[in-house]
Amino acid sequence: MKATPLTPVLRLSEIEKVYQTRDIETVALNRVNLTIYKGEFVSIMGPSGCGKSTLLSLMGLLDEPTSGTIEVNSRPVESYSDKELAGLRNLKIGFVFQSYHLINDLTVLDNVELPLLYRPGIGGKERRQRALEALDKVGLSARTGHFPSQLSGGQRQRVAIARALIGRPEIILADEPTGNLDSVMGEEIMALLLGLNQQEGTTIVMVTHDEQQARQTERLIRLFDGSQVG
């Protein structure tokens, strides 16, 4: 089931990201080169403020680099319009956040359906069907009508993972997905991500502070002061 990690899904070349305020210039990323291959499970580690989340935002096309090139499926995205980038995010990328980012006023099912709302050509019936399938994968079929506030942290993160899966993206970007969970729930989520990677071949890039979790992934990228050190 596992794909051979040879096809590049995402390539970052000579990426620099500088935050400029009136008085201070902060270099968040400095000449980062990175390629993510299809089917890989890559973890990114580093101390707080080293640029991990910035890197993930750039990989997720949520931000633009100050210089350098980002390629998705070997196509540079720098000339893409806002609408084209949004479409690309919707089709190719799934996001999992540390704080889940679920919409509290929507049920579990409605939350999971969210990415497909922005994909043309998918009707309500198919959306619902795919949401149920995604929730089944994360073991939350019995919680479809619940609201996020009625769920535990681990369950919320499972919902977030189901939401990332529903669009069948080429890559899932997870920003400290176990950061808000206790060790038991953290292990559950890690096991879920590993299962998705190993059994379904989902490409995953995960930012983590946890060495033990990082060791479970195939490749570890270390950042320090905005530079890639390993």
Next chain:
Amino acid sequence: MIRHLFTLIWNRRRANFLLVTEILLAFVVLFAVGSLLVYNQQNYRSPLGFEYGQVWRVTIDPGSQPEAERTATLQQVVQRLQSIPGVQYLAYITSNTPFSGNSSNTDISRTKKEGASIGVNVYGMGDDMAKVLGLSIAQGRWFDKRDDAGTRPPILLSQDAQEALFPQQSAVGQLVYNNGGEYQVVGVVPNFRADGDLASPKPAIFRRMSLQDSSFAKLSSFVSGFRLLVRVQPGAGAALERQMNTEITAIGKGWKVGITPLSKQRAAQLKKVLTPIVAMVLSCVFLVVNVALGLFGVLWQTINQRRSEIGLRRAMGASAGAISGQVVGEILVVTTFGLVLGLGVAAQFPLLGVLGVSVGVYLTAMVLATGLIYALTAICALYPSRLAAGIHPAVALREE
């Protein structure tokens, strides 16, 4: 997406309750004022049924002259006025002259029995009044010498009175009854709206006023003095007015005379009627501006509270335009909830037949108020929607 918006707003119904209430109240006020404006506008567009240009109202107060002498003097005055070159036609009229604000009401029926009567405005008018006011005759004729020999007093009906009393048939030659008296219908004129441009049409009857008529004195002294309407030649002005005044007071010693063009009376009446309407409209505008500012503030605040949700939606594939559309869409959905309730309230007016206003007036006001509220809320949402679209997703996602 529409279903998603409805789900979202419904799930946030407690948070949106005040907004929905505000929109409901704004709609009800707009509907009320809209109904008033539509009603008045429809009346304004309806023909008055007469021509008031070049028509002057002459009011004569005979003062202390004995009543027995008044009729003879008035006859002389009328003959003298008719001989003035600038005067085309003149005729007597009761005190409820057009645009005067005076009215005289009665009930008439087709039978002597009570119960089948309709309420009408009653006017007493002289033989030449059709020429003075340019009245067109829909059926039959206006009063003339033939009526001197009539066995029953002649009467004319307005079109709406005819339709109420003699639907689908001619009224000419028919008998009608008023206060025990029996009258013969000699003609029908189009709807007559002497109460003014904004007044609703009301059925009217016209009774003959003639110096030979024994009821003349009664009709004319109902309110002290006599009234004449005079059609003058185009271009006639102050010189003719002075001449008429001089001629009248030369014959009627001690008589007091007032001459006012009907156009001037119409303008004065319109101003009087419009003043409270304008005040009401201004109050409504003030309210709408307040509602708009309130909506704008709430939306602005909501956008700031929902930055992380907006960031999330951008990450899930929403473009800036989609976010902007969602903000406008959400407020339109909230507006729809408010309007559904508001329309439910407004629908009671035509259903219950309140105020006797036609259903069309209420329906037009509903459409106008609905359109206005939608436009208002969409405009209020435009700037906050742009703010939302400008939120940087990477920054917003890190803020929580």
